[in-house]
Amino acid sequence: MKLFRSLRKVAARLYVRPTRAERHGHQSDGLVRLTFDDNGDADSIHAILEKLSEDRVRAGFFLIGDWVDDNPDLVAAIEAQGHWLGNHTRSHRRLRYLPPGGIYEQVVDGPGRLRPPFGDYGGRVRRVAARLGMEIWYWTHDTRDWAADITADEIIANGTRDLHPGAVILLHLWAPRTPEALPGLIREIRQRGLQLEELDGN
Numbered sequence: 294m295k296l297f298r299s300l301r302k303v304a305a306r307l308y309v310r311p312t313r314a315e316r317h318g319h320q321s322d323g324l325v326r327l328t329f330d331d332n333g334d335a336d337s338i339h340a341i342l343e344k345l346s347e348d349r350v351r352a353g354f355f356l357i358g359d360w361v362d363d364n365p366d367l368v369a370a371i372e373a374q375g376h377w378l379g380n381h382t383r384s385h386r387r388l389r390y391l392p393p394g395g396i397y398e399q400v401v402d403g404p405g406r407l408r409p410p411f412g413d414y415g416g417r418v419r420r421v422a423a424r425l426g427m428e429i430w431y432w433t434h435d436t437r438d439w440a441a442d443i444t445a446d447e448i449i450a451n452g453t454r455d456l457h458p459g460a461v462i463l464l465h466l467w468a469p470r471t472p473e474a475l476p477g478l479i480r481e482i483r484q485r486g487l488q489l490e491e492l493d494g495n
């Protein structure tokens with residue numbers, strides 16, 4: 294029994310490959326989605342909001358809970374423009390290594406679309422998410438905007454390689470080249486005949 298229990302413990306920590314549903318955010322509407330992770334300063338967030346507004350693109354913001362609590366004005370600005378909020382845990386912990394109670398505490402206060410930090414999770418995270426009725430939102434395209442020497446052109450290329458309907462593109466609110474890359478990224482997606490999730494109205 295003891296051996297069985299410790300094997301289960303190990304298995305719970307194993308990395309699991311994202312399922313198709315997790316990679317596509319459970320969406321079947323064929324829209325391409327831009328998603329922004331973590332947090333950022335006021336300048337970078339307003340720069341991103343401005344670009345999204347100019348092109349009428351609606352995006353998902355996977356925000357860290359502690360930052361949300363400390364930055365109500367920025368969160369309000371994001372929501373006022375019509376974007377949707379996702380759950381990026383309370384303090385950006387690697388959930389795979391936490392016991393179920395720790396995972397629960399990290400996610401319970403956030404929105405129902407959950408993106409585990411570092412895209413790193415195991416069966417235990419899946420079970421807690423399922424119990425809370427949350428959907429895990431992985432990504433199909435990592436722009437690598439987090440990399441130190443990345444250029445705007447490389448972000449665009451990474452975000453549009455083998456692009457397909459239902460793609461979920463990963464970007465970061467703090468990444469220095471991201472606001473600059475956005476207009477080109479959006480243009481390239483539309484030029485391929487794909488439709489982005491859009492803001493209401495005009």
Ligand SMILES: [Zn+2]
Binds near residue numbers: 330331410411
């Ligand atoms: Zn993150």
